[in-house]
Amino acid sequence: MSPLLDVQGLTKRFGGLTANANIAFDVNEGEIVGIIGPNGAGKSTLFDLITGFQSPNAGRALLDGRDITGLRPDRIGRLGLARTFQKLKPFVDLTVTENVMVGALAHTPVLKTAREQALESLAFVDLLDKRNHFARELSTGQRKRLELARALAMSPRLILMDEVTGGVDQRSVAGLVALVRELKQRGVTIVMIEHNMQVIMRLADRILALHAGRRIAFGAPDEVRSDAAVVDAYLGTIDHAA
Amino acid sequence: MSSSRTDILKSALAESLWPRPPLWVGAFGAAALALLLAYPFIFTTPFAHHLMILILLYALMAQSWNVVAGFSGQISLGQAIFFGIGAYSSTVLFAKYGITPWAGLMVGMLLSALAAVAIGVPTLRLRGHYFAIATLLIGSSVQIVFQRWDWVGAASGLYVPIERASPWFYLQFHTSKVPYYYVALGAVAAGYFAVWKLRRSRLGFRLQAMRDDPDAAASLGIAIARHKVLAFMISAAMMSVAGTFYAQYVLVLDPERLFSAEISIIVLLMTVLGGSGTLWGPALGAAILVPLSEYSRIWFGGTGRTIDLILYGILILLVCMWRPSGILSLLEERIRRRAEIP
Numbered sequence A: 001m002s003p004l005l006d007v008q009g010l011t012k013r014f015g016g017l018t019a020n021a022n023i024a025f026d027v028n029e030g031e032i033v034g035i036i037g038p039n040g041a042g043k044s045t046l047f048d049l050i051t052g053f054q055s056p057n058a059g060r061a062l063l064d065g066r067d068i069t070g071l072r073p074d075r076i077g078r079l080g081l082a083r084t085f086q087k088l089k090p091f092v093d094l095t096v097t098e099n100v101m102v103g104a105l106a107h108t109p110v111l112k113t114a115r116e117q118a119l120e121s122l123a124f125v126d127l128l129d130k131r132n133h134f135a136r137e138l139s140t141g142q143r144k145r146l147e148l149a150r151a152l153a154m155s156p157r158l159i160l161m162d163e164v165t166g167g168v169d170q171r172s173v174a175g176l177v178a179l180v181r182e183l184k185q186r187g188v189t190i191v192m193i194e195h196n197m198q199v200i201m202r203l204a205d206r207i208l209a210l211h212a213g214r215r216i217a218f219g220a221p222d223e224v225r226s227d228a229a230v231v232d233a234y235l236g237t238i239d240h241a242a
Numbered sequence B: 001m002s003s004s005r006t007d008i009l010k011s012a013l014a015e016s017l018w019p020r021p022p023l024w025v026g027a028f029g030a031a032a033l034a035l036l037l038a039y040p041f042i043f044t045t046p047f048a049h050h051l052m053i054l055i056l057l058y059a060l061m062a063q064s065w066n067v068v069a070g071f072s073g074q075i076s077l078g079q080a081i082f083f084g085i086g087a088y089s090s091t092v093l094f095a096k097y098g099i100t101p102w103a104g105l106m107v108g109m110l111l112s113a114l115a116a117v118a119i120g121v122p123t124l125r126l127r128g129h130y131f132a133i134a135t136l137l138i139g140s141s142v143q144i145v146f147q148r149w150d151w152v153g154a155a156s157g158l159y160v161p162i163e164r165a166s167p168w169f170y171l172q173f174h175t176s177k178v179p180y181y182y183v184a185l186g187a188v189a190a191g192y193f194a195v196w197k198l199r200r201s202r203l204g205f206r207l208q209a210m211r212d213d214p215d216a217a218a219s220l221g222i223a224i225a226r227h228k229v230l231a232f233m234i235s236a237a238m239m240s241v242a243g244t245f246y247a248q249y250v251l252v253l254d255p256e257r258l259f260s261a262e263i264s265i266i267v268l269l270m271t272v273l274g275g276s277g278t279l280w281g282p283a284l285g286a287a288i289l290v291p292l293s294e295y296s297r298i299w300f301g302g303t304g305r306t307i308d309l310i311l312y313g314i315l316i317l318l319v320c321m322w323r324p325s326g327i328l329s330l331l332e333e334r335i336r337r338r339a340e341i342p
Helices: A043-050 A073-078 A096-104 A111-124 A140-152 A170-185 A197-203 A221-226 A228-241 B003-014 B023-042 B046-071 B079-097 B101-123 B130-148 B178-199 B202-212 B214-219 B224-250 B261-274 B281-322 B329-336
Strands: A005-014 A017-027 A032-036 A058-063 A081-083 A158-162 A189-193 A206-211 A214-219
Touching (some): A017 A043, A017 A058, A017 A214, A032 A197, A043 A058, A043 A158, A140 A170, A170 A197, A221 A228, B046 B261, B079 B130, B079 B261, B101 B130, B101 B224, B202 B224
Parallel strands (some): A032 A189, A081 A158, A158 A189
Antiparallel strands (some): A005 A017
């Protein structure tokens, strides 16, 4: 079986800085792949390259065997690849329901259908009680869940999540982790950037570790955790900091 | 999913997508509509008619800016281009070929939409303030072209030939302003109804999403460039209607006035004042600023023209400090947001 997402040698340079150097990894249907790496490792740039927000200098990304490199973000979205942003991007002057409807409207022209799907999506992330609030009134944790609901309303095959638990209080983290688990059960394939090592080690089937724009490890959580390069480049620095 | 969550979902699904406005809003609306319909017979002076015709005209123009900027987030400073195109389209067709202004109205809308594509395709790709700057400069260029273009009368402009027979066919009324009033009211009603429908459509949702965050909108499958141009086209066609109507009303086409940056900016001021991105904000802004301008001209004579601009400036300043989303947003927010779940 060919992987749902196949990333081959993606490279992105900004002037003299190489943000992504020849990154390769693959994601199988139904899998959770975690991406870890210290700040500036090139994680968000990798998401931007895969989703068409930036174009790579070299390499390509295949979604279900189809080359999506260089397509516009909206085309890639309509092909079933959704994403959330590290820097949250709610539609502030729309209500919570309306925000999520925009996601559902990607695949249905009927507002009524879009609304039903939006509400189901909001129920899934447990944000229904805020449905008639404007998005600008939400807290950071609520905005994270809104962003997730909006992406899910597109009924994506694959979702890229950029730091779902970042900047969220400890209690909400557990809820978000449960959400991700439930998503996987529903058959959604997930790639998630995650700083919280405990969270990612428990959730991910495989982990991609980046450092300074390079891939330093890719494999099962246990392998990656004990990988010398990862320990040295990433976990080591955390230990020193802690 | 817990049972309480299922209950909330059930009650949420039972709500209607568009909450019914409170009764007092409906009552106010009905009263306003009745007043508008009866207005020419309640206030019978030509000046009262003229004032209301101008308010209606500007309400339409401001709404056109609201479509591209308030709903879609693209700050156009070149709306006068389409006002001029609308005026010239109907007048050239009538003066040179005897074609009814009603057809000219359609041609103007079409030409304006095409001009919006020509201007929008290269400029709307630019982010930030470039679109605003580009439309401002293109606006001046278009004005200069019309001031030099002999076929349309160059700097001295054009006159709409007087036609006393079949006033409704030629859209000229020489004995009373009242028919103009109802034509303007009809145009405003049509334009506002169209925007009301737009807002409750997939396209409307997408334009607003694009306004709030183009990247998030793109990630949700919205083709940003195409939607920006589409919004600009709708806005241009709407502005063109106002241009045609204005030409038939004053019967004189002066490129200095029609294509002036002042028109492009005044429609912005009205919309921001009333409430950008709301349905009725542009009308409210026009209803405040037009009388301000007309009365200051009466009270201060020739110098009134600058005094009204000073007053505009002060008003805008106050709105920006006190309520950046415009006067109406206070009200609309209250209506749109329903009570929380008990």
